[in-house]
Amino acid sequence: MNAEQVETLIRGDRLTLSRILSQVESQSEAGKQALEALFPFTGRAHKIGITGAPGAGKSSLVNALTRQLRRQPDAPKVAIIAVDPTSPFSGGALLGDRVRMPDLQQDPGVFIRSMATRGALGGLAAATEAFSQVFDAAGYDIILIETVGAGQAEVEVVNLAHTTIVVDTPGTGDEIQAIKAGILEIADILVVNKADRPGADQSVRYLQAMLEMGYARSGAAGHHAPESAVKEASEKTTHPWVPPVLKTIAIESQGIEDLLGVIQAHRKFLLESGTWQVKERQALQKAIQRAITQNLMDFWKAKITPELFEATLQSVVERKLSPESAAQYLLRTIQWL
Numbered sequence: 001m002n003a004e005q006v007e008t009l010i011r012g013d014r015l016t017l018s019r020i021l022s023q024v025e026s027q028s029e030a031g032k033q034a035l036e037a038l039f040p041f042t043g044r045a046h047k048i049g050i051t052g053a054p055g056a057g058k059s060s061l062v063n064a065l066t067r068q069l070r071r072q073p074d075a076p077k078v079a080i081i082a083v084d085p086t087s088p089f090s091g092g093a094l095l096g097d098r099v100r101m102p103d104l105q106q107d108p109g110v111f112i113r114s115m116a117t118r119g120a121l122g123g124l125a126a127a128t129e130a131f132s133q134v135f136d137a138a139g140y141d142i143i144l145i146e147t148v149g150a151g152q153a154e155v156e157v158v159n160l161a162h163t164t165i166v167v168d169t170p171g172t173g174d175e176i177q178a179i180k181a182g183i184l185e186i187a188d189i190l191v192v193n194k195a196d197r198p199g200a201d202q203s204v205r206y207l208q209a210m211l212e213m214g215y216a217r218s219g220a221a222g223h224h225a226p227e228s229a230v231k232e233a234s235e236k237t238t239h240p241w242v243p244p245v246l247k248t249i250a251i252e253s254q255g256i257e258d259l260l261g262v263i264q265a266h267r268k269f270l271l272e273s274g275t276w277q278v279k280e281r282q283a284l285q286k287a288i289q290r291a292i293t294q295n296l297m298d299f300w301k302a303k304i305t306p307e308l309f310e311a312t313l314q315s316v317v318e319r320k321l322s323p324e325s326a327a328q329y330l331l332r333t334i335q336w337l
């Protein structure tokens, strides 16, 4: 990627953007070079993770939120990354998402990209991070990352975000699920969508009660307990962030203005408390660690011959070597540098 292409991307050329995203997704040499060239232009965008059970209305919310954002006086550019670890690229869910976002597809200030990279080297988090960097460099102000809140991979994806929105629905017992999955702990904002259905207020009260219990256990801002630096930063301010619980009806765009207000308040809180900077630093630290792992793996794969590996494996099969000592043997055998 040369300086001219970087400029074309930053000027807003969608074709260039599409091509770079594909190169990045396939982890081609061109993709790696693009990420290198674009990195200096990243670090501006507000990354927002939206997670929750399948069918909770995440895509509908993303749709409504994006339209609301585009109606703001400054009309921020919005990128949408739909992370779908389960369905293939041409799967029904993604097609459904497209159908629900027809007007967004026409908006030059909106870019929608689906990703199904289960099993990709470096995993979903790395791929999402790479996409985010491309959008960030391309001048997208807001990056909405939709992911199904099912497991560790999704929690990692959400960890990339500055603001995490957890979507629940009334009366489905998802509250219980959410707590089991530890999903409540990662929420900066909780949304009870489908508030047109019975039991919405009850769900709101339930989630509020659960949050309060969490706070009583771990002190103010304890929802980010594992990230102690983030916790410290958010406790420095006199007003720590308390995750609000909101009701929305995504398909009727109800409650979306309030949701946007809360998102903007969270961004302001992050910046003023120094939490934004701490999160950025931690994300970059993780990125370096991922790159080290990746580089070591690449290095090792290039160095170890299949014959040597097979012979060593055979020793392990015959119980002459343990897997641990086999690994140590192979690593010693490599000529470092």
Ligand SMILES: Nc1nc2c(ncn2[C@@H]2O[C@H](COP(=O)(O)OP(=O)(O)O)[C@@H](O)[C@H]2O)c(=O)[nH]1
Pocket: 052, 053, 054, 055, 056, 057, 058, 059, 060, 061, 096, 193, 194, 195, 196, 197, 248, 249, 250, 251, 252
């Ligand atoms: N009644 C009602 N249905 C909704 C609402 N939001 C979304 N839906 C519907 O719920 C289904 C799943 O929505 P979708 O946005 O695809 O959920 P996702 O799987 O979480 O992305 C779709 O049929 C939507 O039309 C809402 O606020 N009220």
Ligand SMILES: [Mg+2]
Pocket: 058, 059, 060, 097, 146
């Ligand atoms: Mg969806």
